[in-house]
Amino acid sequence: MLYEQELKTFVEGTTNFFEVAAQQPASIGSPYLMEGSPAVHEYTGVIKISGKREGVVYFTAPKAMLTVLLMKMQENDFSHETMRDLVGEVANTISGNARRDFGRDFVISVPSVLSGEKPEIPQKPGQRSFIIPINWRSHSAKLVVSLA
């Protein structure tokens, strides 16, 4: 079960990422319950959560958004591998930052990255998945938090 305060942790983590890493704030929408199969963009970075909570956190974004994000980070390599690296790093950073509130028993995996495929979300009793919409410049991305 995810509580409102816990979702707020991820909203704040996402806000902080764009403010600091991209030096340009994103507009973070209200989280809503995900129904059906997970929606994904071209690149998805997935973090598995274990320990006192179980589930996944993933960040999914289109290539166009990642390209601009890399430019803002002064990066000049826009290869497929760098796009994959970036979505993994965003998912890792937001999930790792959540330990400020969840504590060290909120154990995060190293990122796995998907290019276009939908991530598997193993369902545990009481698990609910929320989508946090992210609008940055003219682009849209999503952070999905699915925890039991």
Next chain:
Amino acid sequence: MSNGTMNGNGKRSYKLMIVDDSNLMRRRIERSQQFEELELVGTAADGVEALELFKKTDPDVVTMDITMPHMDGIECIARLVAMKPAIRILVVSALADKATAVEAMERGANGFLNKPFTDRQLNEAIAELMR
């Protein structure tokens, strides 16, 4: 801190190793650090690679991620400090809980910088590390 080595201009220089499983982050740290006295001797993608690189290059200063495959940063810090007590290690990690920072420091790290970070925050953390 280790004494480093004297370069041709009579200035002291220190060997830097960057450890992070993200190639993007390794490049970011390399590009953003502004210390003339730091000479990058290599980068590693996990703790195992870092130990191998350490044996070849004997770095004085290390930036160290925590969440990495094969061997995480916490274990790698302990092994590096056991081999070279004067090494200076700055943890650069997304893990924002106090317990992880405390454990890293207890294992021998000298500083902790949370991701995401600005260039200024990185350089301030490195300056503090080298004091």
